[in-house]
Amino acid sequence: MSRxxxxxxxxxxxxPNRIENAADKVQxxxxxxxxxxxxxxxxxxxxxxxxDYCQQIDPGCDAKEYDAVVASGEQVTSGLMALALQxxxxxxxxxxxxxxxxxxxxxxxxxxxxxxxxxxxxxCLKKNCVAVVAGFQGITKSGRIxxxxxxxxxxxxxxxxxxxxxxxxxxxxxxxxxxTTDPRMVPLARKLNKVSYEEMLEMAALGxxxxxxxxxxxxxxxxxxxxxxxxxxxxxxxxxxxxxxVSEEDIMEKQIVNGVTFTRNEAKITLxxxxxxxxxxxxxxxxxxxxxxxxxxxxxNVSPDGKTxxxxxxxxxxxxxxxKEVLESLEPLKGTQIRVSNDIAKISIVGIGMSSxxxxxxxxxxxxxxxxxxxxxxxxxxxKVSVLIDEKFTELAVRELHKAFDLDQKNVG
Amino acid sequence: MSRxxxxxxxxxxxxPNRIENAADKVQxxxxxxxxxxxxxxxxxxxxxxxxDYCQQIDPGCDAKEYDAVVASGEQVTSGLMALALQxxxxxxxxxxxxxxxxxxxxxxxxxxxxxxxxxxxxxCLKKNCVAVVAGFQGITKSGRIxxxxxxxxxxxxxxxxxxxxxxxxxxxxxxxxxxTTDPRMVPLARKLNKVSYEEMLEMAALGxxxxxxxxxxxxxxxxxxxxxxxxxxxxxxxxxxxxxxVSEEDIMEKQIVNGVTFTRNEAKITLxxxxxxxxxxxxxxxxxxxxxxxxxxxxxNVSPDGKTxxxxxxxxxxxxxxxKEVLESLEPLKGTQIRVSNDIAKISIVGIGMSSxxxxxxxxxxxxxxxxxxxxxxxxxxxKVSVLIDEKFTELAVRELHKAFDLDQKNVG
Numbered sequence: 064m065s066r067x068x069x070x071x072x073x074x075x076x077x078x079p080n081r082i083e084n085a086a087d088k089v090q091x092x093x094x095x096x097x098x099x100x101x102x103x104x105x106x107x108x109x110x111x112x113x114x115d116y117c118q119q120i121d122p123g124c125d126a127k128e129y130d131a132v133v134a135s136g137e138q139v140t141s142g143l144m145a146l147a148l149q150x151x152x153x154x155x156x157x158x159x160x161x162x163x164x165x166x167x168x169x170x171x172x173x174x175x176x177x178x179x180x181x182x183x184x185x186x187c188l189k190k191n192c193v194a195v196v197a198g199f200q201g202i203t204k205s206g207r208i209x210x211x212x213x214x215x216x217x218x219x220x221x222x223x224x225x226x227x228x229x230x231x232x233x234x235x236x237x238x239x240x241x242x243t244t245d246p247r248m249v250p251l252a253r254k255l256n257k258v259s260y261e262e263m264l265e266m267a268a269l270g271x272x273x274x275x276x277x278x279x280x281x282x283x284x285x286x287x288x289x290x291x292x293x294x295x296x297x298x299x300x301x302x303x304x305x306x307x308x309v310s311e312e313d314i315m316e317k318q319i320v321n322g323v324t325f326t327r328n329e330a331k332i333t334l335x336x337x338x339x340x341x342x343x344x345x346x347x348x349x350x351x352x353x354x355x356x357x358x359x360x361x362x363x364n365v366s367p368d369g370k371t372x373x374x375x376x377x378x379x380x381x382x383x384x385x386x387k388e389v390l391e392s393l394e395p396l397k398g399t400q401i402r403v404s405n406d407i408a409k410i411s412i413v414g415i416g417m418s419s420x421x422x423x424x425x426x427x428x429x430x431x432x433x434x435x436x437x438x439x440x441x442x443x444x445x446x447k448v449s450v451l452i453d454e455k456f457t458e459l460a461v462r463e464l465h466k467a468f469d470l471d472q473k474n475v476g
Numbered sequence: 477m478s479r480x481x482x483x484x485x486x487x488x489x490x491x492p493n494r495i496e497n498a499a500d501k502v503q504x505x506x507x508x509x510x511x512x513x514x515x516x517x518x519x520x521x522x523x524x525x526x527x528d529y530c531q532q533i534d535p536g537c538d539a540k541e542y543d544a545v546v547a548s549g550e551q552v553t554s555g556l557m558a559l560a561l562q563x564x565x566x567x568x569x570x571x572x573x574x575x576x577x578x579x580x581x582x583x584x585x586x587x588x589x590x591x592x593x594x595x596x597x598x599x600c601l602k603k604n605c606v607a608v609v610a611g612f613q614g615i616t617k618s619g620r621i622x623x624x625x626x627x628x629x630x631x632x633x634x635x636x637x638x639x640x641x642x643x644x645x646x647x648x649x650x651x652x653x654x655x656t657t658d659p660r661m662v663p664l665a666r667k668l669n670k671v672s673y674e675e676m677l678e679m680a681a682l683g684x685x686x687x688x689x690x691x692x693x694x695x696x697x698x699x700x701x702x703x704x705x706x707x708x709x710x711x712x713x714x715x716x717x718x719x720x721x722v723s724e725e726d727i728m729e730k731q732i733v734n735g736v737t738f739t740r741n742e743a744k745i746t747l748x749x750x751x752x753x754x755x756x757x758x759x760x761x762x763x764x765x766x767x768x769x770x771x772x773x774x775x776x777n778v779s780p781d782g783k784t785x786x787x788x789x790x791x792x793x794x795x796x797x798x799x800k801e802v803l804e805s806l807e808p809l810k811g812t813q814i815r816v817s818n819d820i821a822k823i824s825i826v827g828i829g830m831s832s833x834x835x836x837x838x839x840x841x842x843x844x845x846x847x848x849x850x851x852x853x854x855x856x857x858x859x860k861v862s863v864l865i866d867e868k869f870t871e872l873a874v875r876e877l878h879k880a881f882d883l884d885q886k887n888v889g
Contacts, residue, residue, distance in 0.1 A: 079533050113552065116552070116556055117555075120496065120559045121562070125559060128570055132555035134551075138544060138547075138548045139545050141544065142542070142545035145541045145544075146533045146534050150533060161574070208572070
């Protein structure tokens with residue numbers, strides 16, 4: 064007997080019919096003799112509606128009340144899922160975050176989980192009862208409802224899996240696994256059978272959109288085996304595996320490159336003729352950090368005359384205007400020309416085998432050069448190489464890199 | 477300084493704009509120097525949507541999960557109301573039923589309130605904080621969410637008013653008070669300034685639809701002064717009083733008849749040639765009771781031959797078909813003809829002065845006779861006389877009785 068946590072996202076529980084479909088998958092897992100905990104998101108669209116209500120009343124509204132309002136969405140789905148399971152003859156009950164309890168800190172709207180006393184869930188499992196837990200939410204020590212922020216239901220599922228020492232945490236979503244790249248852009252993209260937490264983390268952070276990075280971090284920290292699979296696949300559960308996300312040691316054949324990811328959501332800020340003096344970087348980036356702006360790639364060139372320097376960095380596109388405002392207000396940048404470009408994409412190759420292989424970056428740069436794509440900046444990590452390019456070359460770059468690193472499906476056509 | 481509970485129904489909080497409008501009325505009450513607790517219903521339409529989801533999955537669904545789903549509606553409104561009050565510079569926070577806590581028994585879907593420890597609310601009021609409580613819901617001793625059944629938010633408001641010894645409980649609704657009869661039917665209907673609990677109870681139970689009878693019973697038991705007033709009236713609070721519902725002793729001039737009420741929601745069941753033997757009534761009404769069918773007016777005539785009898789009673793129209801089924805399955809009624817008529821209305825006159833006056837029923841019967849309206853059955857209580865008539869005479873009967881008992885507005889036109 065295994066213990067499995069199954070998580071269904073918003074599109075997988077978008078209406079009563081889809082909830083029933085998801086309940087079939089839960090039932091199949093129970094029939095295999097497993098103990099099951101289900102975690103559900105709000106029905107697709109519900110959270111946005113609730114957020115909209117709050118913002119209609121007060122755009123800068125109190126996060127405590129925002130949480131009380133928004134957490135209701137998952138509460139609804141948890142009850143409906145329990146009903147659908149009972150209809151299938153299973154013993155089941157719903158748990159809101161406060162009923163588990165998922166004890167969180169009081170950072171309302173983006174709370175972190177402090178503790179999950181497992182007693183209530185264990186009692187439920189002992190009675191062969193499928194526990195259906197409302198994702199995305201918890202309770203503070205003072206008894207207020209809190210939410211974990213967007214992507215929070217994945218985090219709920221992984222945290223519960225860790226708390227009850229589950230053998231696996233299955234994340235049902237609207238894609239059937241993690242792909243080498245976005246299959247909508249590259250039809251030859253392959254579904255990966257296994258990736259490491261580290262790779263998934265890079266791929267999630269870089270826009271693969273399958274799993275929230277926070278849930279992957281948590282799974283890595285607690286060594287929870289994650290599986291991503293589609294709730295719309297008519298085959299059920301282990302008959303039709305998705306992508307397993309496991310620790311590096313559990314992957315025998317480490318791929319040099321496992322994926323090509325991209326994000327168009329970058330703006331490039333270029334500062335021309337910045338005074339080249341000690342502390343200048345801090346005087347620029349500290350105020351941006353204080354303004355909550357997340358600076359990503361930073362490139363600095365030393366100037367030939369040694370008196371000024373040119374500096375380039377990226378920020379999320381939505382923060383570009385605010386970034387410019389902050390920069391214009393900075394005393395050391397009087398006289399510095401500030402250029403903002405929104406037409407930037409970041410393309411990355413990711414793979415845990417990369418660290419032990421040479422020439423990977425070289426292959427990337429050569430491939431781009433052969434396709435006449437200019438590289439605007441480069442950053443690297445142990446398992447990743449990222450470049451900034453002109454946004455209009457995004458598709459070309461992704462497709463060619465996917466081919467160059469031998470990721471294209473072999474037996475197609 | 478008074479302590480006031482304000483309750484807003486579903487149409488009064490139907491969208492963020494209306495919630496803001498309701499918040500204005502709360503603010504006015506706070507500005508008068510009062511301590512305020514607000515009770516809110518779900519936004520109009522939300523509860524029906526949630527009930528529909530449950531029934532799509534399982535029409536006979538588990539009441540525990542139904543409660544968890546349906547209670548979310550009031551949770552949303554309570555958070556939004558707290559936001560609207562904060563926006564007005566007031567200190568405010570929301571309370572779900574479990575946060576108050578409203579401790580209920582475990583009759584899910586129609587729970588009764590066992591206890592309301594007032595400590596949390598008192599702490600809130602002490603800090604000049606407006607407590608916004610989600611109506612209609614509570615928590616069982618075992619920590620499950622429960623609901624009080626339809627009309628439950630009125631009950632929540634009255635119970636809270638009793639628990640914190642409030643000076644008044646204002647029920648904001650979409651009408652501006654209790655009328656002598658339905659003003660949509662009789663334009664000359666008058667708003668009553670005061671009615672007694674007992675009268676209101678009869679009027680609520682008989683279809684005045686302003687207040688749920690259960691909340692009136694509770695107000696009577698705990699002697700909570702209730703006020704019904706419109707949330708759509710631009711004037712606010714005590715400047716524009718609605719109808720006060722108070723104990724009989726607080727009403728100096730007791731009206732003989734204070735209202736004419738009607739309900740078209742009755743079906744008449746007639747049983748012809750029922751064997752006239754001891755226990756026959758029990759053998760008919762016990763199975764109906766067991767089937768959850770609420771039998772109202774019962775009339776039985778002794779037969780001339782002493783062997784059979786004719787029996788007439790009413791049930792809610794929606795239960796008519798099921799009533800017939802139950803009756804047809806009863807052994808003692810083999811050979812009895814069962815007639816169902818849906819075209820029945822019940823018309824009642826209500827007034828606490830009635831018990832000390834003679835000739836009230838006589839006036840009613842004469843008025844109906846003068847208008848050629850046939851009376852199908854009669855029931856009476858201390859403060860009420862009800863008759864069943866053919867439904868098509870409903871308007872005529874109500875209008876003529878309203879006139880006969882001198883309830884028409886005087887200074888119109």
